[in-house]
Amino acid sequence: MASTATTLKGQPLDKAALESMLRRRMFYTPSFEIYGGVSGLYDYGPPGCSLQANIVDAWRKHFILEEDMLEVDCSVLTPHEVLKTSGHVDKFADWMCKDPKNGEILRADHFVEDVLELRLRGDKEARGLKIEEKEEDAKKKKKKTKGQEAVKLEDAVVQEYEEILAQIDNYNGQQLGDLIIKHDLKNPATGTSIGPSSNLPGYLRPETAQGQFLNFAKLLEFNTGSMPFASASIGKSYRNEISPRAGLLRVREFLMAEIEHYVDPEGHKKHHRFHEVEDIELVLLDRDTQLSGKTTVKKVAIGQAVKSGLVDNETLGYFLARIHLFLKKIGVDQSKIRFRQHMANEMAHYACDCWDAELLTSTGWVECVGCADRSAYDLTVHAKKTGAPLIVRERLDEPRVIEEWDVEIEKKKFGPFYKKDGKTIESAILTTSQEQRGVLAKEMEANGKVVVDVPGVKDGKVEVSKDLLAIKWIKRTENTREYTPNVIEPSFGIGRILYSLIEHNYWTRGSDGGDEARSVLSFPPSIAPTKVLIVPLSSNKDFAPFTRKLSQKLRAAGLSSRIDDSSATIGKRYSRNDELGTPFGITIDFQTLKDNTVTLRERDSTRQVRASEDEIIAAIKSLVEGNKTWQDTETELPIFEGQELEIR
Amino acid sequence: MASTATTLKGQPLDKAALESMLRRRMFYTPSFEIYGGVSGLYDYGPPGCSLQANIVDAWRKHFILEEDMLEVDCSVLTPHEVLKTSGHVDKFADWMCKDPKNGEILRADHFVEDVLELRLRGDKEARGLKIEEKEEDAKKKKKKTKGQEAVKLEDAVVQEYEEILAQIDNYNGQQLGDLIIKHDLKNPATGTSIGPSSNLPGYLRPETAQGQFLNFAKLLEFNTGSMPFASASIGKSYRNEISPRAGLLRVREFLMAEIEHYVDPEGHKKHHRFHEVEDIELVLLDRDTQLSGKTTVKKVAIGQAVKSGLVDNETLGYFLARIHLFLKKIGVDQSKIRFRQHMANEMAHYACDCWDAELLTSTGWVECVGCADRSAYDLTVHAKKTGAPLIVRERLDEPRVIEEWDVEIEKKKFGPFYKKDGKTIESAILTTSQEQRGVLAKEMEANGKVVVDVPGVKDGKVEVSKDLLAIKWIKRTENTREYTPNVIEPSFGIGRILYSLIEHNYWTRGSDGGDEARSVLSFPPSIAPTKVLIVPLSSNKDFAPFTRKLSQKLRAAGLSSRIDDSSATIGKRYSRNDELGTPFGITIDFQTLKDNTVTLRERDSTRQVRASEDEIIAAIKSLVEGNKTWQDTETELPIFEGQELEIR
Known part of the structure; x- marks a missing residue:
């Protein structure tokens, strides 16, 4: 389900240019690259690492602190027996298919998806339509295109293919097999040799959830026995992706943030704060629409969605709205988000309802947050296996x-x-x-x-x-009542959110009439890896003490900064930091040495104000904390012009 | 090298009471306990998780932000080839010995250590001396003592045993074998069945360092080519402990925080901020003292230690002092810290000097931070293996x-x-x-x-x-110079620091003339898991809106709080939070509803002041940020007496 990707300003997204910039600025880089790399493993460089930390920090404040959740940190190493009981050992058996020519083993759903998308691509080419960019490097793309001639398909066939793709996650093994035979699907990827690699040991956890469930009885006691409550955990998890690809979107090692909210199943899983969110409108793609082969969305207030039974219960609805607010806060493009309901076969058999927050990227809609009602399944199976009483006793x-x-x-x-x-x-x-x-x-x-x-x-x-x-x-x-709580689980893939956020906030000065080669990442100040770039006008030694002092003052104010005192022009230095998403820049010039004033530059508009050092620091603090906008700052402090003409 | 453990107030430490409290308050708990547990794996419950997060946060500020280090987050999964090149595959081969009776395989150094300590214990018992408490649960202790009769040893033998123990880390396999034969050491642990368990896969990293080294060239470029600089990383690492024991002190999965500081080897590895720390005095246990079989320490200013050549160079000395300052800041008992120099055999063959910051706990001196000069070893071997130029080119x-x-x-x-x-x-x-x-x-x-x-x-x-x-x-x-930088590596085991910190800050009200059963954890406010406990006087419904509002105001001020509106007495509720190390408590009573004043209680002194809600919040903020002491607060706000008489 790929689509034509756009930048923040609506221009077509040049994926190659973006990727080259991300590499150059070391947002992330393939792990062990000097040893040839390992597919599906990435290291975060300084800006990526900081961006990740800021997202996690925002998450912790928005969820854990806001609702007094009990944060835990559990072992990643997990015994086989635990994952057998939880159903992961069986669940993670994907339907595979084998290429009879070269013996290559492929995931059947990915295979069907790839071949049909390729044929649709060939059809578009034959019809002379614009072809969307897909996530592949130039080399692979070439090979992939080679595998498919520009062949026009019948309109009915195009429609059938699109319907299959809309519900690709809902087929079981037999159905996938039938599709492969019916449509005579053949492996086009002669050039790519992404085979199954060495298995991950079964005892690296695939999610943080199980550790939380096993500690349920202790957590309930810690919470002095009162319900409802939630535990939460942020940590690495592992999946043995058969064919890792698509950069950060499908990896073997990833950071997750998960909440397990325990709720009494009696009384329709009401939530005492639901009224705070009921008017929030979400873009929903429901189960029935998908089953009819379509992807039409509708915008519905969450209160209405719960009332009509579309979303199963208040607690699930409350978290969907909170997830929406979180994604909005960190800078997700509001026109590139939807909540997609799981179809019956797609959902784990125990879940009674499940919605994914999907973000639109150059590879199509990407599942970034899952929000499932896991019912009492997990606590029940672990209790049954171990005899531990994972229940609530209520007088x-x-x-x-x-x-x-x-x-x-x-x-x-x-x-x-x-x-x-x-x-x-x-x-x-x-x-x-x-x-x-x-x-x-x-x-x-x-x-x-x-x-x-x-x-x-x-x-x-x-x-x-x-x-x-x-x-x-x-x-x-x-006199007492005993019950197994149900679990509502919002589960966040931090790496996928991080990558989508980068695409959503990327644009080039070309769309504003400036230089097309100058890229910008317009992260919200609270999420930006570094808040302030300090730029002395030149490498004149007199600037050094002032630069140092300013950096210390910013640190004391809780604002991260970096100094660029290299010999590059001011414009080049700012340009470099636009690519890093640094929202503010302070220039130190000869006037500064006289009267202690500095200029403050805003990344997106490239406009500047000038005031005393302390006023500027206070202004930045308000901007980063979200108490003021740049417009406010321009009305409060004198506009400064000049100096940076070269930038646009 | 165990020693008699004491509490913060100098009383003997009752290890069993402490452990029972840590379990009760869910600081940490064996992982997968309902499945029988897996030795060497622990989960952190809410207070442990928060304590860990606060230590990490303090670390990030003290090191990364203070010195503009480049933080990265690298893959935990690591190919065999990388660890073979780094020397880990070979280095991690410990000298083992086998019990011929039951076939049990033991680490030879641990075996020698255990048997000799047991004999010294029997000797003390025979001489009627007090026996120190060791880290073992009651059951194990019993078994262990069983294995050893109270036998008096000759004075010369006692001295010889103590000398061996002082340099236990310096023996190679042959020497350990000789010791076993000479002293006729036999396995006393007939009851314990801690055998080698399933091996961890070779590709879970044993340290975060290698990922940093592999990215050196990119990091140098990110740093616009300028030297010196440091990278840093916080993440989980893994070691296959043959016999995990001693709670959090020897585990299979642990959080590390590591710095790799890259320095030009020419010019004696000077550090431009060394003058800031040169007068700081450290407690040092040097190599020669240990080789002479002693453990006498000396207090030396780090400037002097570098000057005399005891510490190899300024950069190494600078970090030793910074480590000392960090440990002090987070609340390490200053009488329970020493820096121990590695002996020749103990040190990796490439290191030119290495010191461990050791903290004294009930299991003796525990290595919590290592600080090694790894020379150019790592960058050289990876460059040689891969052909990547891990070097600095300087015009x-x-x-x-x-x-x-x-x-x-x-x-x-x-x-x-x-x-x-x-x-x-x-x-x-x-x-x-x-x-x-x-x-x-x-x-x-x-x-x-x-x-x-x-x-x-x-x-x-x-x-x-x-x-x-x-x-x-x-x-x-x-015209240009090429060199491979040397690496100074401060490496922190967060779990070990966390556990030592708990012991260092633990005491009971008994030592102040109060109730011996009431325990306190006197963490510094900045490190404490939760800053404020909110206690409404009773479960009267009128308190609820005020409690909620206060909790929101504290959150807005960046102060974590928890509400305890259970029906327990105020004294019991405060007592529970003393055990959680919560430094401040706010009581809401009927007076509050009239005039908006609340009482503020300080954990250690149990003294109280009373003022308006906003004044109290401001006071707590100053106390947590370290700008004011409790003494300051008592002089600024009216003392409040009464209400809490029952507590001590």
Whole structure:
């Protein structure tokens, strides 16, 4: 589902230029590159590392601190038994297909997706339409295009392909196999040799969630037993991507931030702060739309979406809105976000509803945040496996009177009567439902005996007489209530968000009538890797003490800065920092030495104001904390012109 | 080298009580405990996670921001080839020994250490001396003591054992074997079954350093080519501890914070900020003292230590002092810290000097920070293996004229003359030193031929005549200089620091004449997991809006808080938070509802002041930022008495 990518200013995105800039500025770089690299592994250089830290910091404030979540840091190494119980060992078995020619093994869904996209590409070319840029380096692109002639398809075929792609995540293995045969799909990637690589050991966690679940009982106790509450964790997780590609979007090692919100399943999972977010409008792509082969979205207030049943419950809806607010805060382009509901086959079997926050990038819509209602699944399976009581015990305000059918077995006679089958028959009786017991009670009253279904014993039917079994309607009083909480899980892929954020905030001065070669990353000041660039006018020794002092003052004010006292022109130095996304620049000139004033430059407009050092620092602090806009600053401090004419 | 552990107030440390408290308050907990746990893996609960985050935050400010270091975040997964080149694959081969009875495999140095310590313990018992507490749970301790009768040793034997223990890290495998035979050491640990567990895969990094080294060329470019500079990284690393034990002190997965400071090896590795720290006094345990079997320390100003050559160079000394300042800032007990120099065998073969910051805990002195001069080793081996130029190229201000002996081989004749030995002989000639060349030049002039040492060819001596070889004194001019930087590496084990910090700040109210059962963790406010506890006097509904508002105001001021509105008494609630190390408590009572004043309680003194909500928030901010002390606060705000009499 690729689409024509645009910059922040709406111009076509030159992916090659962006990637070259990211490499040059060391946002990230392939790991172990001097050893030839390992696919799917990346190192973050200083600006990437700082950007990542700022996103994580914003996340911690927006979620953990805002809602008093319990943050934990759990082991990455995980025993096989834990992941077997959680279902990961089985779940992570993807449907694969094998190229009979070269024996290459490929993920079946990726294979179908690749071939159909390629054919649609060939069709567009044949029709003389503009072809969207895909995430591939020039070399690969060439090879890939080579594999496909420009062949026009019938309109009906184009539509069928597009419908398949819209629901590609909803096919099971058999269906993928059928598609491959029906459409005669063949491996075009003769040049690429991305085969399955050495497996990751099973005991590197695939998500931070399991560590949180295993600590549920302790966390509940730490929270003095009160519900609802949430735990949260930020840490690395690992997946054995068969064919890592697409840069930071599909990697083997990645930073996750996950919340597990534990909620009482009774009472429709209300959330006490839902009213704060109910009017927030989200762009939704629902399950039914996708199943009909379309990708039409609708904008709906979350309150309405929950009311109509489109989003399953308030707690899930609350987090969808909070996720939206978070992504907006860190600088996601509001025209490039949608929430896509999972289709039935796509969703884990235990989940009752799941939505992904997807961001539009040059590789299409990318799943960046998942928000699932995992029901009681995880806590239940771990409790069952280990015997640990992963439940909530609540004292009831008023004792609860329960009336129900009870079965009583006359043990002394029962065992000797049925001998070796006794246990099996007893177990079959004890697991009968209330409804079945009602029927059996009537039967017993009428006949003095009942016939019970016991698979595996005799012909599957066993007679039990009333001297061996009593079935009574009883009344009992409960003072406490026990339940397994349900879990709502917002789960963030930090690397994917980081990459999307870069694309969303990238543009070139060309779109403003300036130099097309000058790139800018317009991160919001709070997220920008460095807040201030300090630029002495020249390498004159007199500037050094002032530069040092200013850098110390900024540090004391909690503002990160870097000094560029290289011999490059002011314009070149600012240009370099536009590429790093540094929102503010301070120039120190000869006037500064006389009257302690400096100029402050804003990255996006390249406009400047001039005032005393302390006024400028205060202005930057307000701008970074989001209390003021650049417009405010221009009205409060004198505009400065000159000096930087060369920049645009 | 265990010693009698004490609390912050100098009383004997009750390890069992401390551990029970840490478990109860969920500072950390064995990972996967409900699955039976995995030795050497721990999860941090909310207070531990927050304490860790605050230590990391302080570290980032103290090192990275203060010195504009380039922070990177590199992959944990690491190919075998990288770790083979770095020497880790070989280095991590520890000397092992095998118990012939049960086949158990043990690390030889740990084995010798354990047995000798046990014998010394038996000796003390026999002499009726107090026995120090060791880090073991009650069960293990019992078993361990069982293995050793109270046997008095001869004084000379006690001294010999103590000398061996003082230099236990300096023995190689042969020497450890000799010790085992000489002293007839036998495995006492019949009850403990800590065998080697499944190996960690070779490709989980054992340190963050290698990722930094591999990116050296890019980092240098990012730093616009200027030297010296430092990179830094905070992340998880892994070691396959054969016998994890001692809680957080010896684990398989741990958080590290590492700095790689790149420095020009010419000019004695001066540091431009050394003068700022030269008067700082450190407690040093040097190499010679340890080799003489003693552990006597001396307090020396770092300026003096560098001057006398005890510490190899200024840059190394600068970081030792900065490490000292960091540990002091976060709350390390100044009477429980020393810097221990590595002995020759203990040090990696490439290092020219290495010191560990060790902190005294109930398990003895624990290595928490290593500070090594790794010389040019790492960059050299990776460059050699990969061909990547991990070097600095510097334009010389003035061209450098070099005069030296040059050898010139007459290739056309040389090869045919020596045939198959040609290459070997040529290589031997080319690798001669300047000094040797001087001698050879004289020999050549005198005899018209020279005799060169070529191991493996003929009898190791080869005659070379002057028509095959010329040795000349030449002069050449260089405009650039190329060198491989040396690396000074301060490397922090965050988990070990965190655990030591807990022990150093732990005490009970008993030592102040209060209740012995009431424990306190006196973390500095900046490091404490939570800054403020909010306590409404009772569960009266009228307090709720005020409590919520106060919590929001604190959050806006950047101060983390937790509300305890449980039904426990005020005293019990404060007591719980003393155990969590929360430095300040705010009580909301009926007076608050009338005049908006609240009381502020200080954890260590349990004294209180009362003022308006805003004054109290401002006071806490100053206290947490370290601008004011509690004494200042008591002079500025009215003392409040009453209410909390029950606490002590």
